[in-house]
Amino acid sequence: NYVIPITKHHDGFCLWDTAYTDYCVKNSGNSTDVIAQVAKACQKYGLKLGLYYSLWDRKEPTYQTDFANG
Numbered sequence: 204n205y206v207i208p209i210t211k212h213h214d215g216f217c218l219w220d221t222a223y224t225d226y227c228v229k230n231s232g233n234s235t236d237v238i239a240q241v242a243k244a245c246q247k248y249g250l251k252l253g254l255y256y257s258l259w260d261r262k263e264p265t266y267q268t269d270f271a272n273g
Contacts, residue, residue, distance in 0.1 A: 205251035208241050215262030226262055 211217045217227035218237040228237055238254070245252040260266055 205253060206241060206245055207253040207255055208238060210238055210254050210256045211260070213257040213259040213261055215260040224262075 208218065210219065215224065215226050217224060219227065219239065220229040220236050221227050228235065242252055244250075
């Protein structure tokens with residue numbers, strides 16, 4: 204009845220073309236905007252679309268800080 208793709212994994216990789224990071228599908232060798240294609244397929248087949256976006260980004264330097272240990 205629905206599809207929920209992981210648009211950005213906690214490793215920082217984005218499945219759409221973005222100007223905010225080079226770590227995305229446009230630089231992967233597969234230039235397909237995966238999220239756009241999934242959305243198009245959902246519309247075609249009458250499926251609901253949900254998007255999961257991880258706020259945690261292990262590639263982002265500010266998330267390298269270990270606040271638990273001071």
